[in-house]
Amino acid sequence: MSFESQIIKSRPFFNKQQIRRLQKHTINNKLNYEVNKTQILNKVNKICYELKFPRCTLETSIYFYQRYYLFNKFESEYCFIVGVSCILLSSKQMETVKKINEICSVALKLRNTEAENMSNQNAKINPEVLENFKKRVIQIEQRILESCCFDYRIYYLNHGINLSESLILIGKDLKVDKEVCKLGWIICYDVLNTELILILPGFLISFVILKISSEIFQLHYKESNYESPFFDTDKYSIRKDFSDEAYFTILNMYINKFDSFEIKNYNKISLSIETFMKLKEVAGEESGISMLSEDQLDLDSYINEIRDFNIKERRYVLDSTIIENEIK
Amino acid sequence: MEYSKEKKVGEGTYAVVYLGTKQSTNRRIAIKEIKTSEFKDGLDMSAIREVKYLQELRHENIIELVDIFMAYDNLNLVLEFLPTDLERIIKDNSIIFSPSDIKSWILMTLRGVHHCHRNFILHRDLKPNNLLISPNGIIKLADFGLARAIPAAHEMLTSNVVTRWYRAPELLFGAKHYTTAVDIWSVGIIFAELMLRIPYLPGRDDIDQIDVTFRALGTPTDRDWPQVSSFSTYNKLQIYPPPSRDELRKRFIAASERALDLMIGMLMMNPFKRWSAIQCLESEYFKELPEPSDPALFASLANISND
Numbered sequence: 001m002s003f004e005s006q007i008i009k010s011r012p013f014f015n016k017q018q019i020r021r022l023q024k025h026t027i028n029n030k031l032n033y034e035v036n037k038t039q040i041l042n043k044v045n046k047i048c049y050e051l052k053f054p055r056c057t058l059e060t061s062i063y064f065y066q067r068y069y070l071f072n073k074f075e076s077e078y079c080f081i082v083g084v085s086c087i088l089l090s091s092k093q094m095e096t097v098k099k100i101n102e103i104c105s106v107a108l109k110l111r112n113t114e115a116e117n118m119s120n121q122n123a124k125i126n127p128e129v130l131e132n133f134k135k136r137v138i139q140i141e142q143r144i145l146e147s148c149c150f151d152y153r154i155y156y157l158n159h160g161i162n163l164s165e166s167l168i169l170i171g172k173d174l175k176v177d178k179e180v181c182k183l184g185w186i187i188c189y190d191v192l193n194t195e196l197i198l199i200l201p202g203f204l205i206s207f208v209i210l211k212i213s214s215e216i217f218q219l220h221y222k223e224s225n226y227e228s229p230f231f232d233t234d235k236y237s238i239r240k241d242f243s244d245e246a247y248f249t250i251l252n253m254y255i256n257k258f259d260s261f262e263i264k265n266y267n268k269i270s271l272s273i274e275t276f277m278k279l280k281e282v283a284g285e286e287s288g289i290s291m292l293s294e295d296q297l298d299l300d301s302y303i304n305e306i307r308d309f310n311i312k313e314r315r316y317v318l319d320s321t322i323i324e325n326e327i328k
Numbered sequence: 329m330e331y332s333k334e335k336k337v338g339e340g341t342y343a344v345v346y347l348g349t350k351q352s353t354n355r356r357i358a359i360k361e362i363k364t365s366e367f368k369d370g371l372d373m374s375a376i377r378e379v380k381y382l383q384e385l386r387h388e389n390i391i392e393l394v395d396i397f398m399a400y401d402n403l404n405l406v407l408e409f410l411p412t413d414l415e416r417i418i419k420d421n422s423i424i425f426s427p428s429d430i431k432s433w434i435l436m437t438l439r440g441v442h443h444c445h446r447n448f449i450l451h452r453d454l455k456p457n458n459l460l461i462s463p464n465g466i467i468k469l470a471d472f473g474l475a476r477a478i479p480a481a482h483e484m485l486t487s488n489v490v491t492r493w494y495r496a497p498e499l500l501f502g503a504k505h506y507t508t509a510v511d512i513w514s515v516g517i518i519f520a521e522l523m524l525r526i527p528y529l530p531g532r533d534d535i536d537q538i539d540v541t542f543r544a545l546g547t548p549t550d551r552d553w554p555q556v557s558s559f560s561t562y563n564k565l566q567i568y569p570p571p572s573r574d575e576l577r578k579r580f581i582a583a584s585e586r587a588l589d590l591m592i593g594m595l596m597m598n599p600f601k602r603w604s605a606i607q608c609l610e611s612e613y614f615k616e617l618p619e620p621s622d623p624a625l626f627a628s629l630a631n632i633s634n635d
Contacts, residue, residue: 100369138370150396152380315397
């Protein structure tokens, strides 16, 4: 053990390069991680649906899951437990609490059903199995909070991770057509599969999602029958490079894997990869958050050092003031 | 280690509190060690709420969350050191306090409550025991373990909040939706307790609390609180008349007319008519003489500490 005490300043968001650096320490096989992630997020979604959790609880669970694996080693045999632990914590954070027994029972039933291809979801769970599962779920809860540096700013609506509620607020504020908002709601769900929620706040992503939905409708109705509101980035103090990052990430997501996402089931207007390719063509040269040089990345110990959870006293702060004061 | 735990000063259901020192600055602090392993549902909601809201709130009349750290896999909240609380002062008969002192304490409490409400946070457990006093005599709201964000109109809440004696009538009726008015009621009861120096509405149990509350302040009717009779428990109630101004004057002998106005405003049965924190802070009571005492005068009270 190198230190008795360590102080870590929270960084709620990272850019893509920083995420890669962090994952280098925790994920050996990125492809395996991505495949697993899709499966787990699907299960997390099913559990949240079964427990009637609102979308914000699901969104927070998925943020937690992805955030956890920035600082903790990915081992595929444990990722289901991590996923359930993320739901438990998220239900508490979002004030939609349910008993751990209920969450774990639903999770185990789902796992058993899927594993054995059983149709009977009412099959009883062995109490001993349930107790062991609960213990393991609880053990991970605090580690998730540590991965987020106990930073509760991520739950705030204006700069937090909440996508769906932001979408509704912006939709109402800009008087966006209801059908456009509905499409936005589906895109919001698809976006949870990407790392965008680790990069940018939900409010900004929702703004861009509505802009994309609106453009899709404009494209479909050839502007004559659909009047899009003006998506003014200044109104919400949104930086152009940030909104471009979200914009192109979402377009690329659909261009690369359209059939893997929920949007393929949308039937109000016809959508395909070509729709998104067309939008990309109209948007011009791809841009986004500027890249950091390798030297800049190398100098950032935060992303290059493996988080040591064995240090006796691990302190988490939100701003530098406390650190600066102590140095003085 | 940056923090040392020197003395255990309290233990609750979900945490143990220690007095300690921040080594780099020698600052006295309190450390709340969250008992994680003992909770069958994992990390306790109170701990989550406490961190969530104290991280957001920074105000002279709200306890400061200095730091958060993990040690030996336990979550620790580092809080500012506040040696005593209002309950101890009320109970200590050797302390004589004046109307100015009461005004000062209520003013500081209301400032803290106002800061919570303007940040859309309900405290939901205001009582003298949770109004801590700093070494320089400042009152600070503490224990945010029951706090939550002001709910949206469609959200259902539990009415099982606030310590019984300080529970607002809508909570006694089991309301599933309530507002900042529940905190104002609690402050009103604390105000009454400061003037009487005994708990104002000490119900023995939840049923008795309803009786004690309405016997003292009158049973609400549909006339002053529309649809109050639609609460399921309403029909079983004994109907008491509201106290006259004169009866209140006799009960609160030392209270000025303006003090009574404020207390009545805070103890309105109808939560929609109950005064807001702003209305309370702007009340004539705080403008009339005597002026509120300088908190520095309460510094000596800080010695009435845990032992």
